Amino acid sequence: MDARRAVEQAARDSYGRLVAFLAARSRDVAAAEDALGDAFRAALEAWPRCGVPDNPEAWLLTVARRRLTDGVRHARVVTDALSTLLAVTEEAQAVASAATVFPDERLKLLFICAHPAINAATRTPLMLQIVLGLDAARIASAFLVRPAAMGQRLSRAKAKIRDAGIAFAVPEPSELPPRLDAVLEAIYAAYGSGWDDVTGADPRRKGLALEAIELGRLLLRLLPGEPEAQGLLSLMLHCEARRAARRSAEGGYVPLSEQDVALWSEPMIDEAQQLLAAAERVGRIGRFQLEAAIQSVHVQRAWTGRTDWEAIALLYEGLVRLAPTVGALIGRAAAIAEARGAEAGWALLQMIPADAVAGYQPYWALAAHLQKRLGRMERAADAYRRAIGLCEDPAMRDFLARQALPS
Amino acid sequence: MNYTILIYETAADFARRNDPDAKKRAAYWSAWPLYTKALKDAGVFVGGAGLQPPETATRLSLRDGKRHVQDGPYADTKEQLGGFYMIDVPHLDAALDWAARIPHADGRVLEVRPNLVPPG
Numbered sequence: 019m020d021a022r023r024a025v026e027q028a029a030r031d032s033y034g035r036l037v038a039f040l041a042a043r044s045r046d047v048a049a050a051e052d053a054l055g056d057a058f059r060a061a062l063e064a065w066p067r068c069g070v071p072d073n074p075e076a077w078l079l080t081v082a083r084r085r086l087t088d089g090v091r092h093a094r095v096v097t098d099a100l101s102t103l104l105a106v107t108e109e110a111q112a113v114a115s116a117a118t119v120f121p122d123e124r125l126k127l128l129f130i131c132a133h134p135a136i137n138a139a140t141r142t143p144l145m146l147q148i149v150l151g152l153d154a155a156r157i158a159s160a161f162l163v164r165p166a167a168m169g170q171r172l173s174r175a176k177a178k179i180r181d182a183g184i185a186f187a188v189p190e191p192s193e194l195p196p197r198l199d200a201v202l203e204a205i206y207a208a209y210g211s212g213w214d215d216v217t218g219a220d221p222r223r224k225g226l227a228l229e230a231i232e233l234g235r236l237l238l239r240l241l242p243g244e245p246e247a248q249g250l251l252s253l254m255l256h257c258e259a260r261r262a263a264r265r266s267a268e269g270g271y272v273p274l275s276e277q278d279v280a281l282w283s284e285p286m287i288d289e290a291q292q293l294l295a296a297a298e299r300v301g302r303i304g305r306f307q308l309e310a311a312i313q314s315v316h317v318q319r320a321w322t323g324r325t326d327w328e329a330i331a332l333l334y335e336g337l338v339r340l341a342p343t344v345g346a347l348i349g350r351a352a353a354i355a356e357a358r359g360a361e362a363g364w365a366l367l368q369m370i371p372a373d374a375v376a377g378y379q380p381y382w383a384l385a386a387h388l389q390k391r392l393g394r395m396e397r398a399a400d401a402y403r404r405a406i407g408l409c410e411d412p413a414m415r416d417f418l419a420r421q422a423l424p425s
Numbered sequence: 426m427n428y429t430i431l432i433y434e435t436a437a438d439f440a441r442r443n444d445p446d447a448k449k450r451a452a453y454w455s456a457w458p459l460y461t462k463a464l465k466d467a468g469v470f471v472g473g474a475g476l477q478p479p480e481t482a483t484r485l486s487l488r489d490g491k492r493h494v495q496d497g498p499y500a501d502t503k504e505q506l507g508g509f510y511m512i513d514v515p516h517l518d519a520a521l522d523w524a525a526r527i528p529h530a531d532g533r534v535l536e537v538r539p540n541l542v543p544p545g
Binding site for chain 2: 163164167376406407410415
């Protein structure tokens, strides 16, 4: 493998682990990232000349630690002067050949990113950057924020972690449940929600689904057997398994009920089902297990040819009790409409406060659908217009426009 | 705070307005009024307009005290200003959320800028 690719590989595989290890010691995430950035730059200089070290992680770690303990801002010494570089390389090789295994501290990092002292809207971007090493520009695009503003938010959050002295520790068992919820929610926010609404919704976080799944896998590896972590990963894999079926050959939107089950990814569904079964065996139900269970019922259509809407409605009932989000309330109304008729679904939909849904596209899409089924064409047309006006996804806009036509 | 969303369109985009295929033409025209309505329903609409294509532009400039009138748009770029919306929202994030809902097409570029507030 050439040296450049070795550096890239190391960045992909080890970025978060190295940041976590360094930050847990320096208590300063930004400084740890800077030091690691210098170490990667030094590797780009040194590895083509001196060869790729046996243990690239240990090499990077040694250089980054040296840079951190130097304290002074003369980073260029590492990258410019070859003699220094060779000395560092030698030292790093010595450490590397000692086969040092350094502990994985990424769990602490995940808890820090989702700490209550960190603004809720910044938690997901922070995780994507510190744990996965994504750059601010890419995160900014996914979150519809100016890149410069995203960069500032991330810097402020890192300064807060340092200045407020947020502990680099896994929370005590007594405070673990709420802290874990925050971590789960931040990871799910990277995936985006509303993907599989009956009538469809806009995917809000474009292009981060795989990163979210990676975070989900990481969390489960660090907290093996945690049922909500299993539930979250199961949920994301279920949604991801249907990606190819969500669009027609012409790029049109295909609602879940009309998707070709042959296009669903079997390996992903298998894994999702196994995760959910393992979570259920623990016997501690939670929001993400319920959401995964809803997806699991949808998947049964691949074998039974039908959707058990009563079961889905029941699961939504549980979800609304645990986490009465607008999305859950709308999902319940949609499931009830399928199970017991449009009138019953409409009644539930109307109970959602109007100001909570004024700009919420999935609500108007479902309202339109139900009004149409109830034969109230005037009101259906109105709701369709509203849903279309709030659309982000052109395929969804076309789909709703077709639905709005009198059939 | 007022923001203006400038909509830059390609030649293909402008051509969609008069697409010989009635369906495609309708697809272009039907989305805009609904978006405008969504802005109005949300109480953020300040103003806006679609513009005729760049070849209808006439530019006027003053050089050394002399007026110059020329045909065509000011800048000779692939994307040309095709229209704009002005909205009143609390911050840039909200403006970007609304910009993302503008009927999209390949190559269409949206520019969001805060309106200038005169000093004093």
